[in-house]
Amino acid sequence: MEKKIIKGIFFNEILKRSGNITKRIAFSDGNDIRLINALNYFMNINGSSFILIGNENEIFNKIKEVGIKNTDNFSIMDPKNSNRFEEFREIIKSAFAQRNKQITDEQLDINTHNNSYWAAVLLKNNEADCAIGGTISSTAELMRAVINVLGLLPGKKFLSGSAFVEIPDCIFGLNGVFCVTDPAIIPEPTEDQLLDMALSSYEIAKSVFKQEPRIAMLSYSTWGSASSEEIDKIRNVVERVRALRPEIKIDGELQFDAAIVPEVAKIKVPTSVLEGKANVLVFPNLNATNISYKIMQRLAKAEVCGTVIQGAAKPFNDLSRGCLVQDIILLIAMTLLQTKGMER
Numbered sequence: 001m002e003k004k005i006i007k008g009i010f011f012n013e014i015l016k017r018s019g020n021i022t023k024r025i026a027f028s029d030g031n032d033i034r035l036i037n038a039l040n041y042f043m044n045i046n047g048s049s050f051i052l053i054g055n056e057n058e059i060f061n062k063i064k065e066v067g068i069k070n071t072d073n074f075s076i077m078d079p080k081n082s083n084r085f086e087e088f089r090e091i092i093k094s095a096f097a098q099r100n101k102q103i104t105d106e107q108l109d110i111n112t113h114n115n116s117y118w119a120a121v122l123l124k125n126n127e128a129d130c131a132i133g134g135t136i137s138s139t140a141e142l143m144r145a146v147i148n149v150l151g152l153l154p155g156k157k158f159l160s161g162s163a164f165v166e167i168p169d170c171i172f173g174l175n176g177v178f179c180v181t182d183p184a185i186i187p188e189p190t191e192d193q194l195l196d197m198a199l200s201s202y203e204i205a206k207s208v209f210k211q212e213p214r215i216a217m218l219s220y221s222t223w224g225s226a227s228s229e230e231i232d233k234i235r236n237v238v239e240r241v242r243a244l245r246p247e248i249k250i251d252g253e254l255q256f257d258a259a260i261v262p263e264v265a266k267i268k269v270p271t272s273v274l275e276g277k278a279n280v281l282v283f284p285n286l287n288a289t290n291i292s293y294k295i296m297q298r299l300a301k302a303e304v305c306g307t308v309i310q311g312a313a314k315p316f317n318d319l320s321r322g323c324l325v326q327d328i329i330l331l332i333a334m335t336l337l338q339t340k341g342m343e344r
Helices: 009-020 033-042 056-066 085-098 105-112 115-124 139-150 191-208 229-244 256-260 262-268 286-299 325-343
Strands: 024-027 049-053 074-077 130-133 160-166 177-181 214-218 249-254 280-282 303-310 316-318
Touching: 009 160, 009 303, 009 325, 024 115, 024 325, 033 056, 033 325, 049 115, 056 074, 085 105, 085 115, 085 139, 115 130, 115 139, 115 316, 130 325, 139 303, 139 316, 160 191, 160 286, 177 191, 177 286, 191 214, 191 229, 191 280, 191 303, 191 325, 214 229, 214 256, 229 249, 249 256, 256 262, 256 280, 286 303, 303 325, 316 325
Parallel strands: 024 049, 024 130, 049 074, 130 316, 177 280, 214 249, 214 280
Antiparallel strands: 160 177, 160 303, 303 316
């Protein structure tokens, strides 16, 4: 593997900053050869402990195939052959009972064989500090494990997601770097969910950016150029954020150009606190976010890191099943920064 496989100045900085953050990281898709390759790279710059969840024989064979000699930082948990199966089964059962949710014995057995649920139990038990999945399992599986077992941060009611993009040769945002939300979880956010997304995105951006996050609530309208219930919802969110956290720089509703281009902002919103320098982009729904950040990735050749899950009691982040080795490396680094930020 190449010595340097992460592109982009910002993302290489993220990788560098994560180097001295050592945590216990659980991987719910431990059988994935891409993960083993990513850890082979990452273990040379970071001393974290890696807990691989999956078929023990397959994982050992893939570690051997990749050529990893030193496995001191590795441990393997095989849900189907572990002497802790009944212990984890009771923890999952208890978690459902605490949420007043019914679960059949059959479903309980299915969940206890599920790798995502094992990762969630490790987080809940403080046997892991953070977790990553999604290279083999689905986002839905991961989300169910978080909601049903791990739970949410105190004061949080919703899970949402963010992704980070770094666009080459771009002068906008933080030299082409943006946090975008929500690309993966909430299809049509309510006002309360949009509020939660804005606040959560501010926190994750603050833990990653070296400059102050500046949030733009995006729309097809700028400061009343159109009217609808959806636009009213965005305005209400901006007012509520300002009331709750007056130190946060936020504005909306804003069209994309008024949010990120200072020259356009001077014309359309001359008194905006953002001054056309937004670096956190909150889209009105999942369709808009997902389409937009993939356009950035494919047409503007942006590097993308995500999905960072917001609102969970501990970081449990989600990769795409089509991810590359470098995507896994980058999300591991981002997850460590997120974990450190949440501890603060």
